[in-house]
Amino acid sequence: VVPLCLRSMGCRHKNDEHSWDVLSFRRLFFSAAMTVVIGFEGSANKIGIGIIRDGVVLSNPRRTYITPPGQGFMPSDTARHHRAVILTVLKEALEQAGLKPADIDCVAYTKGPGMGAPLVTVALVARTVAQLWGKPLLGVNHCIGHIEMGRLITNANNPTVLYVSGGNTQVIAYSERRYRIFGETIDIAVGNCLDRFARVIKISNDPSPGYNIEQMAKKGSQYVELPYAVKGMDVSFSGILSYIEEAAHKMLSSGQCTAEDLCFSLQETVFSMLVEITERAMAHCGSHEVLIVGGVGCNLRLQEMMGVMCKERGAKLFATDERFCIDNGAMIAQAGWEMFRAGHVTDLEDSWITQRYRTDEVEVTWRD
Amino acid sequence: MTQEKSLAAPHFLSNAVLIKQGAEARVYRTEFLGKPMIVKERFPKRYRHPALDEKLTHRRTVQEVRSILRCRKAGICAPVVYFVDYISHCIFLEEIMSSLTVRDHIASIQQSGSCKEQELEYIADRVGQILATMHDEDVIHGDLTTSNMLLRCGLEDGDMEDMVIIDFGLSYISALPEDKGVDLYVLEKAFLSTHPNTEALFERLLKTYAASSKKSSAVIKKLDEVPQLTLSRN
Ligand SMILES: Nc1ncnc2c1ncn2[C@@H]1O[C@H](COP(=O)(O)OP(=O)(O)O)[C@@H](O)[C@H]1O
Numbered sequence: 001v002v003p004l005c006l007r008s009m010g011c012r013h014k015n016d017e018h019s020w021d022v023l024s025f026r027r028l029f030f031s032a033a034m035t036v037v038i039g040f041e042g043s044a045n046k047i048g049i050g051i052i053r054d055g056v057v058l059s060n061p062r063r064t065y066i067t068p069p070g071q072g073f074m075p076s077d078t079a080r081h082h083r084a085v086i087l088t089v090l091k092e093a094l095e096q097a098g099l100k101p102a103d104i105d106c107v108a109y110t111k112g113p114g115m116g117a118p119l120v121t122v123a124l125v126a127r128t129v130a131q132l133w134g135k136p137l138l139g140v141n142h143c144i145g146h147i148e149m150g151r152l153i154t155n156a157n158n159p160t161v162l163y164v165s166g167g168n169t170q171v172i173a174y175s176e177r178r179y180r181i182f183g184e185t186i187d188i189a190v191g192n193c194l195d196r197f198a199r200v201i202k203i204s205n206d207p208s209p210g211y212n213i214e215q216m217a218k219k220g221s222q223y224v225e226l227p228y229a230v231k232g233m234d235v236s237f238s239g240i241l242s243y244i245e246e247a248a249h250k251m252l253s254s255g256q257c258t259a260e261d262l263c264f265s266l267q268e269t270v271f272s273m274l275v276e277i278t279e280r281a282m283a284h285c286g287s288h289e290v291l292i293v294g295g296v297g298c299n300l301r302l303q304e305m306m307g308v309m310c311k312e313r314g315a316k317l318f319a320t321d322e323r324f325c326i327d328n329g330a331m332i333a334q335a336g337w338e339m340f341r342a343g344h345v346t347d348l349e350d351s352w353i354t355q356r357y358r359t360d361e362v363e364v365t366w367r368d
Numbered sequence: 369m370t371q372e373k374s375l376a377a378p379h380f381l382s383n384a385v386l387i388k389q390g391a392e393a394r395v396y397r398t399e400f401l402g403k404p405m406i407v408k409e410r411f412p413k414r415y416r417h418p419a420l421d422e423k424l425t426h427r428r429t430v431q432e433v434r435s436i437l438r439c440r441k442a443g444i445c446a447p448v449v450y451f452v453d454y455i456s457h458c459i460f461l462e463e464i465m466s467s468l469t470v471r472d473h474i475a476s477i478q479q480s481g482s483c484k485e486q487e488l489e490y491i492a493d494r495v496g497q498i499l500a501t502m503h504d505e506d507v508i509h510g511d512l513t514t515s516n517m518l519l520r521c522g523l524e525d526g527d528m529e530d531m532v533i534i535d536f537g538l539s540y541i542s543a544l545p546e547d548k549g550v551d552l553y554v555l556e557k558a559f560l561s562t563h564p565n566t567e568a569l570f571e572r573l574l575k576t577y578a579a580s581s582k583k584s585s586a587v588i589k590k591l592d593e594v595p596q597l598t599l600s601r602n
């Protein structure tokens with residue numbers, strides 16, 4: 001523990017020094033020129049590379065590693081998938097943007113959180129191209145990427161953020177230079193709960209288990225009661241998952257309900273929990289805006305429910321579609337763009353990755 | 369009888385003033401036999417399935433009343449319940465006069481900047497003591513935030529304010545240390561995210577809790593385990 005501590009303290013110190021000497025130069029320089037940032041994302045089963053120039057998405061290609069029904073994605077297989085396609089995706093990103101490496105100002109990559117092996121793979125490529133092209137590197141927090149992309153696309157000003165994906169479930173609000181976590185799951189993420197349910201009843205992973213659950217849920221009608229676990233602004237999904245894992249096959253084989261009914265009931269239950277903790281955080285913070293980000297956030301039923309809640313309390317809902325909700329490269333480019341303009345860069349020797357990286361660890365220097 | 373009761377809510381709400389839309393209810397102010405009264409209405413949440421909504425709303429109204437009574441019996445300050453309408457899910461409560469949420473109180477102390485460390489410490493100690501008593505009674509609050517604690521102001525100068533716990537909708541009865549640990553964990557996260565740079569203050573709150581509760585050691589142990597649970601699975 002001690003060497004790790006020392007190391008991160010040392011790196012913060014060095015980063016600060018580095019950012020100060022280029023900061024004043026950059027401020028002058030940027031007042032005229034545009035800033036182009038390329039972002040590399042691969043923390044889970046998506047590999048994406050996006051290019052952003054001053055708030056405009058120039059390109060954002062992506063590939064998804066899809067496993068057979070009943071199977072989740074393993075870190076090493078996912079990393080192998082990313083390695084196989086990353087250079088093709090990079091080529092696409094540059095071609096679609098109509099840019100040459102020389103036009104890029106900064107190379108941003110996901111530092112974490114996420115799965116180790118895929119993170120390392122993508123960081124390695126980002127590091128390599130940064131050195132080849134002679135451009136500065138920037139490690140970005142994946143969650144901050146989602147938030148900044150959502151803010152860019154929707155123009156939400158200071159929203160309460162619901163961040164829902166396969167690996168994360170958090171209710172976040174900004175105050176005093178940090179994205180603070182007001183509520184979160186105390187066990188598994190909502191996307192993880194949905195994915196694992198899909199595996200139990202062998203729903204296809206193509207294009208994603210969540211998408212297929214959403215389509216099946218539209219055909220469900222019978223509401224099956226499931227455990228509901230809200231604890232203040234926190235939620236718990238492990239009880240629902242173990243209940244449904246245990247009961248699903250029995251209920252299906254006895255004809256008590258259909259697979260569609262189960263999808264419907266699961267969505268109604270877990271989304272109600274998410275809307276409820278978002279509302280609790282809004283009441284507590286006095287907020288009147290909600291932004292939904294993360295892969296589960298493109299679910300239209302979740303957006304619809306959140307919209308009704310917002311209407312009932314005179315608030316406004318902001319959401320994006322699958323291009324920007326689901327992990328993508330542009331979100332890393334956008335957070336990178338904000339950070340780079342605020343004077344951050346990551347030195348080569350500090351360009352490691354980390355599987356655990358909390359949203360509230362990052363000092364947000366680019367907002368008031 | 370139930371029909372008579374269900375008429376109570378419309379009658380009292382007709383001349384009540386909406387003062388707050390809380391985390392799940394609308395809170396109105398009105399009068400009852402000349403006394404100021406709060407009406408807490410759990411209105412239907414149209415975003416969720418009617419069956420789920422009815423189940424949650426009913427359960428929470430019942431739990432809120434039950435836990436308030438249990439706390440008051442144990443000497444914990446909570447508003448008096450005048451009556452309940454289980455049809456319209458309204459609870460009629462004593463209004464805690466000229467009160468401020470602990471959230472607003474801490475924020476104003478922190479903003480005023482002047483050295484009011486003592487006042488903050490008093491608040492932390494009071495919360496720690498009250499929660500210790502509550503947990504020793506096996507009441508799990510379920511929604512511990514600084515918005516759900518009120519401070520009566522306007523007492524004589526120099527007098528420390530009296531603290532009232534409200535909003536027992538997510539409460540339940542349990543003797544399990546892990547339930548109490550999660551209760552504290554929920555408070556810790558809400559506290560630290562709402563009030564930046566109060567880690568030391570929260571430590572003090574926990575110390576007071578530990579010193580005031582008879583069964584605290586198992587609870588604190590569970591509290592330390594919850595974040596590990598979150599980290600390892602997330
Ligand atoms: N008995 C009361 N006296 C004075 N103010 C109250 C009382 N009950 C509630 N309030 C006010 O209304 C707000 C919301 O009430 P609360 O019971 O917490 O409802 P919710 O479950 O919707 O959060 C509280 O934060 C407080 O400001």
Ligand SMILES: [Mg+2]
Nearest residue numbers: 390391516535
């Ligand atoms: Mg409340």
